[in-house]
Amino acid sequence: MSLAEYFAMGGNGFYVWGAFGMAALLIAVEIIAVRARLKAAREAARGEDDR
Amino acid sequence: MTSINWARYASPASFFPLAGQLARWFGVAAAVLVVAGLWIGLVVAPTDAQQGEAYRIIFIHVPAAWMSMFLYAVMAGWCAVSLTLNARLSAMMAQALAPTGALFTVIALWSGSLWGRPAWGTYWAWDARMTSELILLFLYFGYMALRHAIDDPRRADRASAVLALVGVVNLPIIYFSVKWWNTLHQGASVSLTSAPKMAATMLAGMLVMAFAAWFYSIAVTLTRVRAVILERERRAAWVGQLAGAQ
Numbered sequence: 001m002s003l004a005e006y007f008a009m010g011g012n013g014f015y016v017w018g019a020f021g022m023a024a025l026l027i028a029v030e031i032i033a034v035r036a037r038l039k040a041a042r043e044a045a046r047g048e049d050d051r
Numbered sequence: 052m053t054s055i056n057w058a059r060y061a062s063p064a065s066f067f068p069l070a071g072q073l074a075r076w077f078g079v080a081a082a083v084l085v086v087a088g089l090w091i092g093l094v095v096a097p098t099d100a101q102q103g104e105a106y107r108i109i110f111i112h113v114p115a116a117w118m119s120m121f122l123y124a125v126m127a128g129w130c131a132v133s134l135t136l137n138a139r140l141s142a143m144m145a146q147a148l149a150p151t152g153a154l155f156t157v158i159a160l161w162s163g164s165l166w167g168r169p170a171w172g173t174y175w176a177w178d179a180r181m182t183s184e185l186i187l188l189f190l191y192f193g194y195m196a197l198r199h200a201i202d203d204p205r206r207a208d209r210a211s212a213v214l215a216l217v218g219v220v221n222l223p224i225i226y227f228s229v230k231w232w233n234t235l236h237q238g239a240s241v242s243l244t245s246a247p248k249m250a251a252t253m254l255a256g257m258l259v260m261a262f263a264a265w266f267y268s269i270a271v272t273l274t275r276v277r278a279v280i281l282e283r284e285r286r287a288a289w290v291g292q293l294a295g296a297q
Contacts, residue, residue, distance in 0.1 A: 009104035015169050019108045019162035020093075023115065027267070030154055034274050041281035 063140050063280045070273040078270035084263035091256035105169040108162050114261040116159035118268060119187060120222055122152035127219045130212035142208035146198060147276035151268050153191035160184060171235060179228035180236035183221060190218040204283055
């Protein structure tokens with residue numbers, strides 16, 4: 001089986017990769033957002049401490 | 052023998068560094084499991100005799116759907132603790148769980164929709180299982196919106212906890228919907244009381260992905276709860292010192 005055939009998923013590539021792709025995208029966004037939120041919270045907390 | 056004083060970790064100050072440690076290890080475990088699960092599901096598992104390759108959506112759909120319901124139950128559990136014991140950290144845990152629960156609900160609905168098209172010929176139907184899962188998404192959104200709308204965090208804790216607990220009634224409706232109403236969505240593929248109706252490889256892939264989703268949820272929720280702790284306890288003396296700690 002060729003790589004192109006594999007990605008075609010027997011004609012269902014749109015559905016299979018659409019499902020996995022969206023999941024990967026949303027999870028990547030969540031990881032980035034949570035890390036950014038923790039970083040911002042750390043910086044804000046340090047700021048309070050300096051007052 | 053040393054005994055651990057578990058009650059100590061009910062205080063946000065002692066929980067903060069522990070959550071960081073746990074988040075790292077659960078994150079690593081989730082990453083390993085997701086690679087293994089995707090390998091089994093997308094490469095090793097054989098083509099389905101009836102559905103061809105489209106069935107592979109099961110490896111993301113079912114774990115996401117399980118996690119969407121499980122996280123709601125855990126969130127509601129923390130809400131119950133925060134209401135009865137008036138515990139700050141419990142409310143923070145519930146607050147940290149909601150976005151990840153909503154995320155898995157969206158993934159379950161999205162992947163289910165993309166599976167419905169090749170399997171049933173439609174992206175969406177007002178089937179009992181799909182409709183109750185959509186209501187679950189609205190419950191998560193309602194919980195987060197209500198929290199957001201109330202400025203005083205302690206009042207937001209109580210109001211949103213009541214909403215979350217009322218919404219628990221939707222969980223058995225989702226779970227039993229395929230039995231109670233004979234609509235489009237298929238019945239359970241895996242049950243604790245009968246042998247699974249699928250090949251061993253498929254079951255293995257689904258369970259590995261389910262554990263990956265579970266460990267991911269633990270890691271991301273613990274990271275978020277650390278941010279919530281810092282945001283809410285900003286004025287406490289310990290926060291300034293701990294903000295730099297890993």
